[in-house]
Amino acid sequence: MYPKNAWYVAATPNEIDEKPLGRTICGEKIAFFRGPEGVVAAVENFCPHRGAPLSLGYVSEGKLVCGYHGLHMGCNGKTVSMPGQRVQGFPAVRSYPVEERYGFIWVWPGDAALADKATIPHQEWYDHPEWAFGGGLFHIACDYRLMIDNLMDLTHETYVHSTSIGQKEIDETPSKTTVDGTTVTTARYMDNVTPPPFWKLALRGNNLADDVPVDRWQICRFTPPSNVIIEVGVAHRGHGGYDAPNEFKAYSKVIDFITPETETSIHYFWGMARKFNPTDKALTATIREGQGKIFSEDLEMLELQQKNLLAYPDRKLLMLNIDSGGVQARKIIDRMLAEEQTAATAKA
Structure with missing residues (x-):
């Protein structure tokens, strides 16, 4: 598996x-x-x-x-x-x-x-003076692929994380999924929106106004076997969005290393690497606490989802266009599994 x-x-x-x-x-x-x-x-x-x-x-x-x-x-x-x-x-x-x-x-x-x-995948943010990182570890009773699905389809933020990072524009703005070799990318760009509470905090953390329209982006990248790095951020409207200079935006990478323990449990190493105000340790702690609460909300949903799937093993799940990132990631995982099985058979 x-x-x-x-x-x-x-x-x-x-x-x-x-x-x-x-x-x-x-x-x-x-x-x-x-x-x-x-x-x-x-x-x-x-x-x-x-x-x-x-x-x-x-x-x-x-x-x-x-x-x-x-x-x-x-x-x-x-x-x-x-x-x-x-x-x-x-x-x-x-x-x-x-x-x-x-x-x-x-x-x-x-x-x-x-x-x-x-x-071993290079992490540009590690031990870099322009970046700060804070993270943690959760043990979650779910199939590791359910977490990949969750992270490659961020429309759930509107509902699971409605008080922190969710907003209706996530649902209303289509995403685009592309595949380049073994990398799957699902990207969404939201223009001229109101920043949700978490991103208001981040803007203030970079000494920026939090009561003005912003452009927001979510760029989810899956690489095998089970890593998902998500470029996220907001920029004051009219300064170039994702490409805006650092003084007009709050830019981060959500780090997700998903390690299977068993077929129905994972070690989930999470964190946020931010590229603004990196020396502010209090801000790092505040963002880490906020991220921890957000991921805790995912934990409950995923564990109960896993219980449902175990209780109804013959139920077929439905696929929508928002699921394309997770579907493509699973195809890459399936190819890896098939290659390992072929190699094992050849050795036998």
Whole structure:
């Protein structure tokens, strides 16, 4: 149901700074920890001695120590030692390609021989003086593709987020979906509208008037396996809209890294990178709080949607033109799954 030969965000660096972290990624139970010199490592969350979760242990001198009987595990999944025992002949548990980059821990749950760190998607906003970022993590009980559908069709904002980012012009303005290779883009441009409450706050955050007409844009980009980056913003009317100079607009990117846990649950890493007033930490905190409330509204809808789909597995869902972004994204995912199945069959 989910491609495994791909890079997924597994954690934020602070989650493994003090102790190991156990997390299921694409059905793989993985223990993350910091090995020698603090370099992140990932191994199967299974002690070869008695099957205890290695993530319940601790790290000592770059080794992952099982919290059950003290077995010492290396970053390569090979047992190093155990007090009073000869264990060097233990079979290795699986290790996973893992990389710390752009403020996240990325893992490759599939064939390690295919992992290429150069394919981790570049994040231009990370550690850049013109940008500020604030985000969080939600665990959501839904199929990861439902979240992709949600983010590629923002007409739901009018209803689910009516008090923050929703407005009737989202429904009234048609969007356009295009496909370029494995990138799906759904774009909507709304001219001469009143900014909703969240964007009034953002305008004030950039020292701009919030009581004047604006041009607003939403440009949703899906890239596999399950990443959606959304360019969003508003600009004072008459200054070029999306292309307006920074002094006339509030421009941001909504960051959505959707990592399958199981077939019906996800780790959802969300955030907003903004390109205005980046040194204002209070503004970062305020926007983060606002985004958290908005995404919490999605959480309830998606979890109940998933329950409905499980309760009525034979019901066919209807597709409209507003669903085109999600439909095209699913086609790309299906191709990836088919390619992995073909490769697996060839190896068998």
